[in-house]
Amino acid sequence: MYQLKTKETENSVIEFIESVENPKKREDAYKLLDIFTETTGYKAKMWGPSIIGFGSYHYKYESGHEGDAPLVGFSPRKAKISLYFATDDTTRADLLKDFGKHTTGKACVYINKISDIDVDVLKALINQSVAFLNDMYPNPRN
Template structure:
């Protein structure tokens, strides 16, 4: 059976950020920590060994695969900073056009540094992602 590697855990977010080699990336990570915390209202939690996530949702696909994931998150990686937002929402693409210098992967948005992007658009992307995922995967309690 497939085992999800990226699970929420009790590792220290601050210790993880402190382990970032680049002083500039570390500084941006602290700024992102503040922006994501303030925007979502959720405390930062480590997901796996390198993703700082905020909030969570439980997904279940038609294939039967299910699991938990953060609503939004980021990771200050060596090459670029990865930002994790919901995919599949058309508003995301509209916001990304105004975001600033970035590249996109399948699920991630990559930036070199926080100064390259519009922080207000970042907040809008965070909010849009949280709302989209909470509507798509409502709590089943």
Template sequence: MYELKTRENDSSVIEFIETVENPKKREDAYKLLDIFTETTGCKAKIWGTSIIGFGAYHYKYATGHEGDAPLVGFSPRKAKISLYFATGDTEREELLNDFGKHTTGKACVYINKVADVDVDVLKALINRSITFLRETYPGNLIFVIGDGGEQ
């Protein structure tokens, strides 16, 4: 049976961000932490070893494969910052037209730095992703509201 490697865990988000070697990327990680926390209202959690996720949902595909994933998230990787939004939503593509400098992969949106993108569009992408997942997986969304303490 397939073992899902990217699971939510109790690692410290702040301690993880502090391990980001590039100071500008670390600063952007803190900016993104604020933007995602404010927009989702969720407490940030580490997923796997390097994804900062917000909220969660349970998915189940027609193949029978199922698991849990963050609603949205990001990872300050060495090359680029990966942003995680729901895939399969045509409105996401429309929003990306006005997002700013970015590239896309199958599931991720990649940026070099926060200054390259429109923060209002980023907030719209976060909200749209949550709405899409709410519609796609009704009743399977989990929102862990932040308590204002250590992330």
């Protein structure tokens, strides 16, 4: 049986951010913590060893696989900062046009530093993700 790796933990968000070696990345992590907290209204929680998540929802796929995940989040990784959003592809593409310097993966948006991006677009991506997931999974755990 599949075991979900990324679960909410009781680990300290501040301790995790303090463990980030690069001082500029650590500073950006604190800025992101403020932006995500202010924008979502949710308290930051650690998900797994390295994702800082905000809010949560319960999902269940047709395959029967189910679990909990943060509505939005970020992780200040060594190479880049990973931002986690869930929006429809069209909305995401439209918002990312004006986002600034970034790359994308299937579910993540990667940035080098906050000064590379438009913070207002970041807030729009956060709000869009929260709304999208609350519509898709109307029984949030928040």
